[in-house]
Amino acid sequence: MTGHDWIYDPDLRERYFLELHGSPSEDPWFLSIVRRGVVLSGNGVGSKSMSGHSGLATPSHVMAHWLWRQRELFRRAIEPEALYRGVLYGSALAILALTSEARQGELVQISVDRFESLRPYIVKDEAGNPVINPATGRPRYSVIVLQRLLPKGRRHDSERNRYNVSAAASLLDEITEAIRERHDGRIPLVPPRRTHTKIDDLKPEHYLLQWNKVEQDGHQRRHRQRSDPLPR
Numbered sequence: 001m002t003g004h005d006w007i008y009d010p011d012l013r014e015r016y017f018l019e020l021h022g023s024p025s026e027d028p029w030f031l032s033i034v035r036r037g038v039v040l041s042g043n044g045v046g047s048k049s050m051s052g053h054s055g056l057a058t059p060s061h062v063m064a065h066w067l068w069r070q071r072e073l074f075r076r077a078i079e080p081e082a083l084y085r086g087v088l089y090g091s092a093l094a095i096l097a098l099t100s101e102a103r104q105g106e107l108v109q110i111s112v113d114r115f116e117s118l119r120p121y122i123v124k125d126e127a128g129n130p131v132i133n134p135a136t137g138r139p140r141y142s143v144i145v146l147q148r149l150l151p152k153g154r155r156h157d158s159e160r161n162r163y164n165v166s167a168a169a170s171l172l173d174e175i176t177e178a179i180r181e182r183h184d185g186r187i188p189l190v191p192p193r194r195t196h197t198k199i200d201d202l203k204p205e206h207y208l209l210q211w212n213k214v215e216q217d218g219h220q221r222r223h224r225q226r227s228d229p230l231p232r
Contacts, residue, residue, distance in 0.1 A: 017059075017067075020076045031078075055211045057086025085178065089209060092171040099167040105197050106149040106163065110172070112187050112206040116146035116162060145169045155201045175208055 020031060058064055059079045067077045096107050123131045123140040130139040148160040165172065179187055187206040192199055 016080065017073075018078045018080050019073065020078070055082055055085065056089055057083055085211070088171060088174060088178075089211075092168045092175060093209070095168040095171065096165055100163045100165055102149060102163045103152060106151055108193075108196070108207070108209050109149045109198075109202065109205075110147050110165065110208050112176070112208065114148045114160075114205070116148060119144040119146070150198060150201060152197075155198075172208055179208070179210065 020027070059067065059082050063079070067073050070077075093104075093107060096102060096110075097104070100107070120141050120143050123142050125131055132138065133140045143166070144164060145166045146162045147165050149163050150157070150159065151161050154160070176187065187208070188210065189204050190207055190210050191204045192202040192207075196202065
């Protein structure tokens, strides 16, 4: 096989890929995207990438280029972990866009540093009566999860608004754990993307919508992202 020699370094973390076989008519719907080659970004040959963010839906740029060089694998190889991660981030953003009233430029500001104190409340049924927990016999509680984000037209921290991110709280938890696992239990401190409309107003934070220590900004088709080396 041809490609980058470092791919064969025995000290690199093991990575698993799925190779597609069989008739395209028998594939789940999303595999048709793989067969068009758009999940392998960063090959530098004019392919239209599903994501310009290395490691989100696509493999790292270097790994994608290596797979592209293997003609027997191109359009047949997929990295399930990266694809799942892309779906996870995309689902979180889609849910937040529909439920939090925040714009894209505000959603990508979500960070560990901007959570407000949880607001507990009693869960009630359609008639307005408290829902009773059968295990305890007491009213069931849930919480409202809030983030303080800088909205459009505002520039100072004192002008931040509260946004309800409860609907995607479980997905944000999963994203948090994935980042911590990759970075030895830490959430990296990263600057906002240079393409962010508020680049002059925001500071480095422990942003959650990041990967490879680079914040995601939604400009997936127009901006190439560098890829940090795979962890050893």
